[in-house]
Amino acid sequence: MLGNAEQENFAYQRYANPTVSILEAKFRAIEHCSYSLAVNSGMTACLLAFRALLSAGDHVIVPHSVFYEIIEQLNYEVNHRGIELSLIDEYQAAAFERAVQPNTKMIFIEAPTNPAFLDINIPDLVELCNKRGLLLVVDNTFLTPACQKPLCLGAAVTLYSITKHINGHGDVMGGMVSTNKPELFKALKYHRDSAGLIVDPFSAWLTIRGLRTLPLRLKKHTDNAHAVIAMLREEFPKLEWRAVWSTKSAQTNGISPSLHTGLIAIVFPSRETATSFVRHLQLIRIGTTFGNIESLCYHYGSFSREGSTDLEKIGVPDGLVRISVGLEDSDDINADIRRALQLAKQSTTTARG
Template identity: 85%
Template sequence: MQGNTEMENFAYQRYANPTVSILEAKFRALEHCTYSLAVNSGMTACLLVFRALLKAGDHIIVPHSIFYEVIDQLNYEASQRGIEISIIDEYAAVAFEAAIRPNTKMIFIEAPTNPAFLDINIPSLVKLCAKKNIILVVDNTFLTPVCQKPLSLGAAVTLYSITKHINGHGDVMGGMVSTNDPTLFKALKYHRESAGLILDPFSAWLTIRGLRTLPLRLKKHTDNAHAVIAMIREEFPQLEWRAVWSTKSAQANGIVSSLHTGLIAIVFPSQQAGTTFVRHLQLIRTGTTFGNIESLCYHYGSFTREGSTDLEKMGVPYGLVRISVGLEDSEDINTDIRRALRLTAQITTSTATELTP
C-alpha cells in the first residue's frame, strides 16, 4: 500500500526520515492499512491522537480500565483545552451508547483491557460509532496487528506502543498511529511535523529488526503461555487465570487461540498473596513493560501509589499478577511459576493459621 510514502519531505528530520518511512511502510503492510505514523513513544501516540483530532468542547468516552497515565493525560487536556471526558465502568456497547452526548467526538478503548483482560467487542462499537459519526480509536498494543486488526474491523484509528511486542527486545521506546482515513491522517501528520514527535532513525532501524521476527516470536510467546495455563489448570485448579483467548469477544475481534501473545494473568485471592508470589519468582523478573524476549511480571497491587488509583474500580483485582511469558524454555518458565505458587500457598496458609485465634 502506498499511503504516506508519497511526497515525503526528507529535507528536515522533524518532517520525515528514510529509515522511519521504511518502518511505516512495513507497518502498513502488516496492518493492511493506508497510513501509519511512527512517533517517539506510546504515550506520544495517545497525545498525538488527542491533540490532532479533538478540540475544545469535544467529548471523549474511555473505559476506566485503560492505562492510568492515559486518563492522567486526558485530565490534563480537559483542564487546559476544554476537552470533556466520560469514564465508564461497564464496557458493553450499550454502556458506551448511554454515555454519548451531542458533542461526543471520540471513543478510545483497549481491547481487551490491560491488565485485567476485560471484554470489549470492537465490531459492536464500530456500528455504534458509524451511526453516531464518532471516531473509534483502538489501542492495539496488547495484541499487535498480527493478532488483531481493528482497522479491518472498521475502527477509525489504531495506536501502539512499539516499545512492547512489536520491537520485542526491550531496547526501543516508540509508538505508531495508523488509519485509513485521509482526513484524519492529514491532521495527525501535520501535528507530528509541527510538534517534532517523529521517531528517531536508530529506534526505527531497531524496530524494523524486531518486525522481522514478530510472527515467530508471537508463536513462541503463545506456545509458552498455553503451557503455563495448562500447568496451572492441572496443578493449581483453584487459581483464577485470564488470557486473551478466554475473552468472550476474542473471535468477534479476529483473535484465534492458535496465535495471540504471551500475556496472561493470575488472580490471587489477596494482595498479600500476589506480592508473595512475585517475590518468590527467580527466572521471571518484575517489569512495568511487556512483550520482551524475557519473561516479565507485574503486580499492580504491590506498586500502585496509595490513593492514586482505585484498582477495583478499574476492574483490576488487587491480587492480579500480569505475566508477559517470554521466549525461554517452557519448562524453565513453568518450574519458576510452580515453585513460586507452592511457596505462596505455604506462606499464605501459615500466615492464616497464625492469625486464627
C-alpha cells in the first residue's frame, strides 16, 4: 500500500508528488490553513473552484472589476454548464446582498480588485455569506497569504497565481487553492487529480526556492513602493495614485502598511498621457504580470480599442497604469518614474499645441 488517508499516494504523479507536497505543506504554514492544492496556473485555480464547487443551476456573484479572464471563464460556464452569473458594479456588502438569489451558491472576489484597486471589505462579506449559507472565494494573488489571510477572516476558499510574488522570479507558472473545509478540499482534490491539473515538480521546486525569500522580497517591495509614493506626493501632488495598502478596508482586511506587495497604480487624466508615460520609462519594463524582482508596468488603455467602453464598465480608467514596484534601488526607480512623468507632460502639452 503506497498511500492511505494519513500518507499521500505518490504512485502516480497526477495525484501527488513529494516536491509538490512539500510546497503545499509550506504554503499551509504561511496561510495558516488546513488544506492547500498546487495546480498548474492561477487561472486553473479559478476554474478548479468553479468546476468543483458549482453545479448546473447554481448562481455566483462576482464584481465586474475582477480580472477579465475570470469573467470569460464564468461566461463559458454560463453558456455550457448552466451556471448563473450576476456581475455587480458596487462592492459594498449591501450590494452583494441585493444580488443574492435563492440559488446563489458562491461569491467570488478579489480584494482589492485587479487592476483598478477597488475596495472590498472581506469581513463584511464573510458575515453575509455565513448568514446566507454561501461560499466566499477570494482571489488573494494581489497580496499573497503573507500579507492578507482571508481564510483566517472566515472565507471558504482562497486562490493564488503563484506565478506572481509567491515565486517572485518570473520563471514559474502555477497556482494554489486553499481551504479549511474538508468537504471542499475533497471536491477540489478530486477534480484536480482526475483532470491532471497538478503543478509539475520542477515548478514546485522553483516556487519553494521563492518562498524562502518571500518575506525579504515583500519588505523590499514595500519600502520601494512607499518611496515612490513619497516622491509622487512631494513632486507631483496633483497626480492620482492607488495602492494595495491604501484602500478603505485595507487594515480591516489585515493588510499592514509595513508589509505588502508594493503594487501601485498611477491614474493619468487621459489615455494619451498614460501611453506617453509608459513609452518614456527606461528601467521599468512593460509586463502583463507582476510580482517579479524587476519593476514592471502595464497600461490597459493602450491595448483597448479606441472609443471602447470595456475598461469603463469594469471600473478601470483609460489612464490607469499599474506598476509592480521591484527590488531595484529606490532612487533608480524614482528617477525613471520622475523622468517619464516630466517627458509625458511635455509630450502632451506639445500635442495640444
